[in-house]
Structure formats: structure tokens, C-alpha cells
Amino acid sequence: MPGKHNDNDAARQTPMSMTLAEKIIARASGRERVRPGEIVTCEVDLAMMHDSSGPRRQIPKLAELGVDVWDAAKVVLITDHFVGERDELSIEIQSLTRDWAAKRNLGGYHEAQGICHVVLPERGHLAPGMFVVGGDSHSTTGGAFGCFMTGIGATDMAGVLATGSIWVRVPQTLRVRVDGVLGDGVAAKDVILAICHRIGINGANYMTAEYTGSGVAAMVMDERMVLANMAVELGAKCGIVAPDDVTCAWLAGVGVDVADAQTWQSDDDAPVAREIVVDAAELAPQVAAPHSPENSAPVNAHAGTPIDQAYIGACTGAKLDDLRMAARIVDGRRIAEGVRFFVAPASVRINEEAEREGVLDTLRAAGAAILPSACGACIGLGPARLGAGEVGISSSSRNFQGRMGDASSQTYLSSPYTVAATALAGHIADPRDYL
Amino acid sequence: MSESGRAWVYGDGINTDLLAPAAYLKGSMEELAAHCLQDLDPDFARSVKEGDVFVAGDNLGIGSSREQAPQALQMLGIRTVLAKSFGRIFYRNALNLGMPALVCADTDRIRSGDRLRVDATAGVVENLTSGETLACESLPPHLVEMVADGGLIPHLKKKLAGGR
Ligand code: SF4
Numbered sequence: 279m280p281g282k283h284n285d286n287d288a289a290r291q292t293p294m295s296m297t298l299a300e301k302i303i304a305r306a307s308g309r310e311r312v313r314p315g316e317i318v319t320c321e322v323d324l325a326m327m328h329d330s331s332g333p334r335r336q337i338p339k340l341a342e343l344g345v346d347v348w349d350a351a352k353v354v355l356i357t358d359h360f361v362g363e364r365d366e367l368s369i370e371i372q373s374l375t376r377d378w379a380a381k382r383n384l385g386g387y388h389e390a391q392g393i394c395h396v397v398l399p400e401r402g403h404l405a406p407g408m409f410v411v412g413g414d415s416h417s418t419t420g421g422a423f424g425c426f427m428t429g430i431g432a433t434d435m436a437g438v439l440a441t442g443s444i445w446v447r448v449p450q451t452l453r454v455r456v457d458g459v460l461g462d463g464v465a466a467k468d469v470i471l472a473i474c475h476r477i478g479i480n481g482a483n484y485m486t487a488e489y490t491g492s493g494v495a496a497m498v499m500d501e502r503m504v505l506a507n508m509a510v511e512l513g514a515k516c517g518i519v520a521p522d523d524v525t526c527a528w529l530a531g532v533g534v535d536v537a538d539a540q541t542w543q544s545d546d547d548a549p550v551a552r553e554i555v556v557d558a559a560e561l562a563p564q565v566a567a568p569h570s571p572e573n574s575a576p577v578n579a580h581a582g583t584p585i586d587q588a589y590i591g592a593c594t595g596a597k598l599d600d601l602r603m604a605a606r607i608v609d610g611r612r613i614a615e616g617v618r619f620f621v622a623p624a625s626v627r628i629n630e631e632a633e634r635e636g637v638l639d640t641l642r643a644a645g646a647a648i649l650p651s652a653c654g655a656c657i658g659l660g661p662a663r664l665g666a667g668e669v670g671i672s673s674s675s676r677n678f679q680g681r682m683g684d685a686s687s688q689t690y691l692s693s694p695y696t697v698a699a700t701a702l703a704g705h706i707a708d709p710r711d712y713l
Numbered sequence: 714m715s716e717s718g719r720a721w722v723y724g725d726g727i728n729t730d731l732l733a734p735a736a737y738l739k740g741s742m743e744e745l746a747a748h749c750l751q752d753l754d755p756d757f758a759r760s761v762k763e764g765d766v767f768v769a770g771d772n773l774g775i776g777s778s779r780e781q782a783p784q785a786l787q788m789l790g791i792r793t794v795l796a797k798s799f800g801r802i803f804y805r806n807a808l809n810l811g812m813p814a815l816v817c818a819d820t821d822r823i824r825s826g827d828r829l830r831v832d833a834t835a836g837v838v839e840n841l842t843s844g845e846t847l848a849c850e851s852l853p854p855h856l857v858e859m860v861a862d863g864g865l866i867p868h869l870k871k872k873l874a875g876g877r
Binding site: 317330331335339342343344345359360363365367368371413414415417429430431432433434436437440441445447479480483484513515570657658659676678679680681685 | 726728730731734735736738739740751752771772775776777778779780798800801802805806809810853855864865866869870873
């Protein structure tokens with residue numbers, strides 16, 4: 279009876295095969311399983327906010343609802359957007375945020391400790407399998423730790439704070455397989471910029487971008503965070519990397535013991551909507567021209583373009599490993615005459631560690647100015663804001679028109695290696711020439 | 714029956730930095746709204762009128778999670794946004810604010826200044842200037858009630874009151 283046999287076969291293959299993101303959504307929504315396209319309501323394990331999206335936006339909404347946070351222990355508040363700004367409005371926002379936190383027993387309040395997406399895992403708030411929302415689009419970064427973490431707007435956040443739950447449409451999955459090992463001077467940033475170019479900005483709209491393959495397995499956590507962080511540049515709802523020994527060791531270092539890493543893996547036969555493969559060994563350093571990350575091309579395409587400023591910063595490109603990359607390139611050299619070189623380590627802890635290792639000394643000796651650990655120039659604030667007509671290269675994630683300064687300024691995006699090489703040359707340069 | 718409004722038509726990739734420039738995020742919504750889209754069309758914020766319709770191509774509202782992007786449009790009088798596709802957070806934000814965000818494959822057929830009448834529930838756009846009728850994807854059913862209530866906050870308020 280072939281028909282019956284086939285039925286059994288199908289039943290054996292598909293009963294529970296799910297991707298990692300689907301498993302987390304199923305758990306959070308109290309279901310055995312979920313399928314892409316279904317709309318479910320999930321209980322939130324953690325909600326993260328920063329000073330721009332946080333209390334100043336939430337206080338009036340919660341007041342209108344007549345409720346307070348559903349579970350303060352599951353709320354983490356981190357100030358980063360207006361840190362270092364000394365104008366009256368910024369100071370007002372900081373104190374309002376601080377007062378709100380002081381009145382509640384929050385799961386965490388980290389003031390001026392660095393950029394939220396980096397501080398959140400650094401302070402042990404994330405673990406594989408968690409369902410997390412963040413009041414910032416780059417909240418996808420948390421997926422590097424095997425969480426489902428997505429960015430939401432202020433009213434959605436008010437709904438979460440009031441009820442502890444949120445609706446989601448179960449996303450389809452784009453599987454990005456990185457095969458092989460990246461060449462020297464090539465980084466995760468080059469992988470994600472190449473993908474932005476290949477599938478287009480928003481090319482994975484509403485989807486989960488799951489990163490797998492030997493190239494991802496070989497990456498340190500700081501590099502995996504870049505892939506998850508910029509999943510949002512593909513339009514994805516989340517970017518995710520299944521936990522492995524590298525994840526568990528990193529988390530153990532911040533006091534998080536993971537016992538269930540095996541639970542939080544995609545099934546081999548879980549259906550995905552699309553798979554793209556990146557040949558790591560073939561990949562050249564990438565540079566994204568203004569005004570979109572999808573305008574990426576191998577560095578040669580832009581080599582020689584003069585720049586005014588090189589910036590190592592943001593949640594995307596100023597973690598410890600990023601600073602080490604930059605230091606390796608500039609070690610014993612001087613930046614070009616007439617170029618400004620700014621480095622804003624992504625967190626205070628990273629700053630301390632980079633100081634201890636001598637990485638900051640190397641950068642300073644080359645001519646870098648070290649800026650506070652905050653969003654800064656990534657959103658056009660602080661001393662590294664670009665002026666009219668200026669050209670910058672940055673290790674951050676977005677180069678939309680006007681984002682990093684004046685509407686007439688131009689921003690190129692690249693890896694920290696390429697930013698550093700460009701600072702030395704005074705024009706866009708291939709970092710492999712400086713290794 | 715919905716009122717008609719004037720169409721403001723823009724292209725692909727209108728991002729949240731254009732709609733809500735970061736330099737004004739700290740200040741009041743009124744000030745921010747006055748700078749909405751200034752780098753692309755300085756005339757927009759000055760001239761848009763209550764009841765107008767914002768029309769774009771692909772990827773409207775990609776970028777940041779800042780809700781001030783759809784909120785600025787709403788504050789300036791925009792009552793509906795139409796696009797071929799949306800950034801996902803912008804889409805949720807618009808609906809959460811009670812502003813219908815409709816996916817319409819044919820926004821190329823609309824010209825700036827056309828008078829449009831939008832029926833969000835039915836998913837139909839009538840172009841009163843050209844006489845054409847365009848179809849949109851209808852809103853997911855669980856969101857129709859939320860948008861009708863005026864957004865997530867009034868909707869939750871109603872639900873919380875009902876639960877007591
Ligand atoms: S550093 Fe830039 S991308 Fe990261 S959270 Fe801050 S503003 Fe957003």
C-alpha cells in the first residue's frame with residue numbers, strides 16, 4: 279500500500295520539524311508548534327528599552343492605559359542615544375529616565391554604560407531560547423545568542439509593558455549559509471554587506487534570517503553579532519545564530535550558564551523559504567556607497583575615493599573584536615594628513631578591556647580620538663557628526679541620507695579593517711594592503 | 714464612507730531618517746513633524762493638509778523603530794499611507810497609531826495631487842482625479858478592530874476596561 283506508506287513517511291518527516299525561531303515562538307505562545315504565516319500571541323521573556331524609546335515615550339501611554347509595567351524584573355533600561363549630549367533637552371531626558379528606573383525594581387538599569395545591544399548581553403540578560411523585544415530596530419542583535427529578539431516601536435512597547443505579551447506573525451526563514459573561512463582582512467561586516475547587495479535592502483522583509491555554516495561556526499561572538507545586528511537592514515524580523523560552544527563559553531564569561539543549548543537548534547529538515555550561500559574564501563572586503571547598505575561592492579570599486587572622516591563606532595562596529603581589527607591595521611602607522619579618525623568603543627567594559635590590551639594606545643598613537651561609548655555619530659550626534667558636503671567612512675550599519683550629519687554629507691560603510699585602512703590612506707583603501 | 718484627500722506621491726525607500734530626522738528626536742513632536750521629509754521635499758510639511766494620503770513605492774519606512782516616523786505624518790494630517798511594501802516596524806507602528814497602512818501594488822498609477830478616496834476595510838482606493846479604482850491588500854482581520862478603535866492604546870484601554 280504505497281499511499282499509506284507515503285503518509286507515514288510524511289508524518290515521520292514533518293511532525294515537529296521547526297526552525298530555531300519557530301521553536302522559540304511556539305514555546306512563547308504556549309503551542310506545540312507554529313508555522314510561518316500564523317498569527318500568535320507570545321509572552322515576552324524580556325523587554326529592552328533605551329533613553330530615546332523608553333520612559334519619555336512610555337509614561338504618557340501607560341498613564342492613558344492606567345497601568346504600570348507588567349513585570350519590572352523583565353524590563354531592562356539602557357541609556358545610550360543621548361549620552362554625552364549636554365543640551366538641556368538631553369539632560370532632561372536623562373533625568374526623567376533615571377527617575378523612572380529608580381521607582382521600579384527593574385531587571386536592569388544601565389546608565390551611560392554603552393550601546394544597548396552590546397550592554398544587554400554583556401550584563402548577562404540574554405540566553406538561548408528567550409523571546410525578547412527591544413525598543414530599537416537593531417534589537418535583532420540579540421539573536422546572535424540564540425534568542426528570538428525583534429525591534430518594536432513605542433506603542434507596541436507600551437502594549438508589552440502593559441500586558442507582557444505581543445502578537446507576531448510567524449516569520450518565514452531565509453537561511454544564510456556561510457561556507458568556508460573568511461580571508462585575512464575580511465570580516466562579518468563584509469558578509470552582511472554582500473548579502474544586502476545580493477538580496478536588496480528589505481530583501482528578507484518580515485523574515486527570520488538564520489545564519490549557519492562553517493563560516494559562522496568559525497566566528498567569535500562579536501562577529502556573529504554583526505550578522506544578527508544587520509539582519510534588520512535586510513528587513514528581517516530577527517537574525518539568529520543557533521547556540522554552540524562558542525556561545526556557551528561567551529555567556530559563561532558573563533555569568534550565564536546554558537544547560538539547554540541542544541534544545542535551541544533548528545531541525546535539519548525544517549522547511550525554509552529561501553537559502554543563500556556565501557563562499558567565505560571568495561569574499562573581498564566590501565564598501566557600501568551612499569545612501570544605502572545595499573550599494574555594496576568590493577572595495578576596489580571605490581578605492582581612491584577621498585574621505586574627511588573615518589569612524590569606528592556603533593553597536594555594529596565598535597565591539598572589542600572590531601577595535602582589535604582597526605588596531606591591527608594602524609599599528610605603528612599614522613593616519614593621513616587632514617583626516618579625522620574617531621573611535622567610540624561600544625561599551626564602557628569594552629573600552630576598559632581595549633585599554634588593558636593596549637588596543638586604544640595603538641589607535642591613539644596612530645592619531646585616533648577616543649569618544650564616549652554611546653550612539654553618537656551613528657545618529658548624527660556628537661563631535662563626529664558630518665558637516666555639509668563632507669565624506670565619511672563608518673563601521674556602523676546605516677548610511678541613509680543625512681543620518682550621520684548634514685543632508686549633503688556622504689557616508690560609506692565598511693568593516694573596521696577597511697575604515698582603519700582608509701584613515702591611513704586618506705581615501706578608501708583595501709585593508710589587505712596593510713596586513 | 715471615508716473623505717477624499719490629496720495624494721503626496723514619493724518613490725522607493727523612504728526611510729525613517731527622512732521621515733523623522735534624528736536631530737529633532739529629542740524635541741517636541743510638533744517640531745519634529747515640521748521637519749518631516751525636509752531633505753527630500755521641503756514643501757511637504759508646509760503644504761500637506763488634514764485628510765491627505767501618503768503614497769510611496771517599495772520599502773516605505775525602512776530603518777529605525779522610531780514611531781515618530783508615522784506619527785509625524787499623522788500629526789501633519791495624513792490619514793492613510795499606501796505603499797507597494799513597507800518596512801515591518803513602520804507598518805506595525807502606523808497601525809498601532811490607528812493610521813491604516815495599506816499594501817497597494819499599483820501606487821505608480823497615482824500622481825501627486827490626485828484626489829483619492831480610501832476605504833481601508835474594503836481595501837479599495839478610488840482615484841477621483843483619474844477615475845481609476847485600485848485594489849489594496851486588506852488588513853489582517855485581527856488588526857481591523859484595533860485600527861477602527863483608533864490604534865493599540867485605545868484598543869487595549871477598551872479591552873482592559875472590559876476585563877474588569
Ligand atoms: S549605535 Fe546606531 S544603530 Fe546602534 S543602537 Fe545606536 S543609533 Fe542604533
